[in-house]
Amino acid sequence: MLPLTVSSQPISSGSRKSFYRLCWATFVLIFALGFPIESLAQTKPAPRRPAPAPARPAPAPRPVPEASYILSRVLSNGLEIVVYEDHTVPLVTVEYSNRAGSSVETPTESGLSHFMEHLFFKSNQAMVDKEPYLQHIGQMGISYNGTTVEEQCNEYLTTLTSNLNPALHFLRDAAEHPLFLPADVDSERQVVLHEFDDKDSNPYINLSREMTQRLYYKYPNRKNPIGSRDVVQHATPEQIKAFRTKYWVPNNSVVVVTGDVKPEDAFAQVAQLFGDWPRGDDPLVGANAVVHPPLPQSSGTVLEGAVQNVFFEIGWQGPSVSKDATATYAADVFSFILRQSGSRFQRALTDTGLATNVDLGYYTQRNVGAISLVMSTTPEKARAAIKAAQNEVAHFNDPGYFSDAELQNAKTLLSADELFSREKPSEYAHVLSFWWASTGTDYFKHYHTNLAAVTRADVGRYLETYIMGKPHVSIVLLSHENQQKLRLTSSEVAGQ
Numbered sequence: 306m307l308p309l310t311v312s313s314q315p316i317s318s319g320s321r322k323s324f325y326r327l328c329w330a331t332f333v334l335i336f337a338l339g340f341p342i343e344s345l346a347q348t349k350p351a352p353r354r355p356a357p358a359p360a361r362p363a364p365a366p367r368p369v370p371e372a373s374y375i376l377s378r379v380l381s382n383g384l385e386i387v388v389y390e391d392h393t394v395p396l397v398t399v400e401y402s403n404r405a406g407s408s409v410e411t412p413t414e415s416g417l418s419h420f421m422e423h424l425f426f427k428s429n430q431a432m433v434d435k436e437p438y439l440q441h442i443g444q445m446g447i448s449y450n451g452t453t454v455e456e457q458c459n460e461y462l463t464t465l466t467s468n469l470n471p472a473l474h475f476l477r478d479a480a481e482h483p484l485f486l487p488a489d490v491d492s493e494r495q496v497v498l499h500e501f502d503d504k505d506s507n508p509y510i511n512l513s514r515e516m517t518q519r520l521y522y523k524y525p526n527r528k529n530p531i532g533s534r535d536v537v538q539h540a541t542p543e544q545i546k547a548f549r550t551k552y553w554v555p556n557n558s559v560v561v562v563t564g565d566v567k568p569e570d571a572f573a574q575v576a577q578l579f580g581d582w583p584r585g586d587d588p589l590v591g592a593n594a595v596v597h598p599p600l601p602q603s604s605g606t607v608l609e610g611a612v613q614n615v616f617f618e619i620g621w622q623g624p625s626v627s628k629d630a631t632a633t634y635a636a637d638v639f640s641f642i643l644r645q646s647g648s649r650f651q652r653a654l655t656d657t658g659l660a661t662n663v664d665l666g667y668y669t670q671r672n673v674g675a676i677s678l679v680m681s682t683t684p685e686k687a688r689a690a691i692k693a694a695q696n697e698v699a700h701f702n703d704p705g706y707f708s709d710a711e712l713q714n715a716k717t718l719l720s721a722d723e724l725f726s727r728e729k730p731s732e733y734a735h736v737l738s739f740w741w742a743s744t745g746t747d748y749f750k751h752y753h754t755n756l757a758a759v760t761r762a763d764v765g766r767y768l769e770t771y772i773m774g775k776p777h778v779s780i781v782l783l784s785h786e787n788q789q790k791l792r793l794t795s796s797e798v799a800g801q
Contacts, residue, residue, distance in 0.1 A: 374727075375737065376568050377746045380576055382584040383556025387737050387746060388571045389563040391730045395466040397564040398731040399473050401480045402459035402738035404589060405552040407530045408672055416497070416532015417548045419453040420540060423493040425460045426451075430482035431474075438471045447472060452735070453530045456671055457742035458552075463731045466565040470574060476560070477578040480553060485542040494537060501534045508610030512618065512782045515608060519778040520620045520675060524595050527672075554585030559741045563730040597622065597673045600776035605799030609785045614661070615687040616680070616782040617694065617798075623667050623676040623771050626744045631755075633744075635767035636667035636676065638759045641715040642707045649706060653697055654680065659690040671743045676771060684787040688797075691781070695800040702768040712761060720753050 377387045405418040426449060431439060445468045451460035460479065462472045504510045518525045526533065560579060562571040599622060624632035643650040643665045654660040663680040678698065682690040700706055727733050740749035779798045783791070 375746075375750060376572075377750075378572055380555065380580050382580065382582055383554075383558075384575075384579050384582065385559040385741065385746065386572055386575045387559055387561045387741060388566065388568045389561075389727075389730060389733060389737060390566060390568055391563065391727070391733075392565050393730075395565045396463060396731060397466050397469050397472070397562065397566050398461055398463045398734040399469070399476050400459055400461035400561040400563075400734045400738050401476050401558065402457055402561065402742055403552055403554075403558040404456060404742050405458040405557075406454050406456050406742075407532060408456045408527050409552060409588065410526060410532065412526055412533070413536065414548055415526040415529065416534075416537045417540060417545060418458045418552075419530055419532055420493065420497060420537055420545065421549060421553075422451040422453045422458055422460065423497060424483065424485060424489060424545070425479050427489040427493065428484045428486050429478045430484060431478035433484070436474070436478070438474045442471055442475060445471065447475075454739070455528055455530055457739060459735065459738050459742075461561075461734060461738075463564075469562075469566065469571075473560075473562075473574055473578050480558070481579075481582055483549070485545050485549075487542055490540070490542050490545065494540070497531075497537050498534065500531060501537075504531065508608075508612055508782060509616075511610060512608060512616065512780060515606060515780055516618060516620050516675075516677075516778060519604060519606070519780075520600070520622060521597050521673070522600075523598050527595060527597075528675075550585070551588045554588065555579065555582045556584050557588055559738060561734045561738050561741070563734040563737070595672075600778070603776045603779070603799050603801065605779045605795035605797070605801070606781070607788060607793050607795060607798060608780060608782045609788055610782055612782060612784055614783075615682050615684055615690075615787065617682065617687075617691050618680070618780050618782075619678040619694070619698065620778045620780075621676040621772055621775055623670075623674045624767070625671060625673050626669060626748065627671045629770075630744075630748065631763060632767045632770060633667070633669055633674070634752075634755050634759050635763040636771075637669075637719055638712065638715050638756065639701075639764050639767065640664075640666050641719045642711050645711065645714070645718075648711065650697055654690065654693055657693070659686050659693050663694065669740075669743055684783065684791065687781075687783070687787075687791060688793070691793075691798065698772065698800075702765055702773050709761070712759075712764070716756055716759060720756055723752065 375387060375389050377385060379385050405421070407415065407418060410417060445464055447462050447464040447468065449460070449462045451458070453459075460476070462476060464472050514529070517528045521528045560575050562575065623636060624630075626633055642648055645651065650665070651663070654663045659682060661681045661683070663678070665676070665678045667676050668674045678694065680690065680694055726736055737749070740746070777799075779800065781793055781798050783793075
C-alpha cells in the first residue's frame with residue numbers, strides 16, 4: 306500500500322502546500338472506500354447483489370520484464386539513482402528522497418522530518434550566490450511539492466524535458482546546501498502549526514492517532530509523521546541543521562527521474578551534480594534503530610466524535626519487509642481477495658446490509674507495517690456489524706474461505722493494478738521513491754514475479770503469524786448521542 310500524493314504548486318508562485326500522510330486505516334476509511342468526507346454522514350442501504358457465480362480464474366498476465374522497466378545505479382558516495390523512461394509526453398519529474406520520516410525521530414526530534422520538507426524549497430546557497438541557472442527558473446513552468454511519511458521524506462519537481470538540467474540543479478542545491486534562515490524557519494513553523502490545528506479538529510484523524518498510540522505503544526512517535534507540536538514550536542535552525550546532517554546524506558538518499566528521458570543521459574546528469582556530495586555515516590544503525598514490541602494483549606476503545614455513522618477498526622502489527630518479505634506479498638494478495646465484490650468477506654458484511662463499506666489492508670513498511678480492517682455502518686446496525694466483522698476474522702484461515710480461482714484472480718488483478726500505476730510518470734516517481742525507502746529497489750523490481758509465486762500456504766502462514774488469535778487493537782468511533790443509545794463497551798469492541 307502506498308502513500309497519497311497531492312497536487313503540486315508552481316514554483317514561481319512562491320506558494321507551498323505541504324502534506325503529511327494519513328495512516329493507512331484512515332486513508333481507507335475516508336477515501337478508498339468510495340465516499341468523500343462531506344458525505345460521510347449520509348449512508349444508504351447496501352444494494353442487494355445476486356449470489357455470485359463461481360469464480361473463474363482470470364488468464365495469467367504475460368510475464369513482465371521486471372528488471373528492464375526501471376533502471377538503477379549507485380554512485381561511489383552511496384547515492385542511488387532510479388530512472389523510469391516514458392516518452393508519452395515531453396515532461397520529466399525529478400525527485401529527491403531519503404530514509405527519514407518519523408521512523409528515525411526520537412521524541413525530541415518528532416516532526417523535524419516534516420518540518421524539513423517544508424523548508425526544502427526555501428533559501429539555499431545557490432540563491433544567495435545568484436547562480437546563473439536560477440535567472441529564468443521562475444518562468445520554466447516548474448511545479449513542485451513534497452511529502453513526509455513514516456519511512457521517507459521526499460521532494461520533487463515536474464517540468465518540460467528541456468528543463469531537466471536546471472531542475473536537477475535546483476534539486477541538488479536544495480538537498481545539499483540549505484541555509485535554514487531564521488525568517489524561513491519562523492514562517493514555515495506557522496504553516497506546520499496550522500496543520501496541527503486542522504488535524505486536531507478532525508475526528509477521523511483522532512481515530513488514526515488513537516490507533517497509532519495503541520498499536521505502537523512504546524514508540525508511537527515513530528509512526529506519526531506530523532510529529533510533536535511542542536518540538537515544532539520550539540525547533541531552532543541549529544537543531545534542524547543537526548538533524549539534517551544525520552539523514553540528508555547521499556548514502557541514505559535516492560534521486561528518481563521519470564518521464565521523457567534517456568536513462569544514460571539522466572544517470573550522467575545526476576552523477577555530475579550529486580557525485581561530489583560527501584558520504585556520511587549510516588544513520589539507520591545503532592542507537593536510532595528501534596524494535597516495536599508486540600502487543601501484550603488485545604484491547605477495545607470507544608471514541609466519541611462529530612460523526613453520524615459508526616466507524617469500526619481493528620489493527621494488528623503486520624510484517625516488516627526487512628524481516629519477512631514473503632508475508633508482505635501474501636498480505637497484498639489476501640487483501641485483494643477480500644476487496645473483490647464476490648468474496649465471502651464482502652457478501653457477509655456489505656451484501657447483507659450490515660456495513661456500508663468494509664476493507665482490509667496492509668501498509669508496506671520496513672519496520673512493522675499495520676494491518677487494518679476498517680468498516681463503516683449505521684448506528685442501528687453497528688452492534689451486529691461489529692460482531693459479524695469479528696466472526697469473519699475468526700474464519701479467515703478456514704480451508705474454504707477463498708477459492709483457488711479467487712487466489713489467482715487476486716494476483717492477476719493486483720499485478721494489473723500496479724501496471725496501471727505507471728500511466729502517469731510524474732506520479733510514478735513517488736511510487737518508486739516510496740518503495741525504495743521502505744523496501745529497497747530490488748523488492749519492487751521483482752514484485753510481479755514474487756506476487757505470482759504466492760501460494761495458499763503463504764497466505765495461511767501470513768494469517769497465522771499476524772492475525773489469527775493475535776493481540777489486536779479495536780476502536781469504534783461514533784457520536785456521543787449514538788453512544789448513549791448503544792452503550793458499546795470496550796470488551797465487546799475488542800471481541801472479548
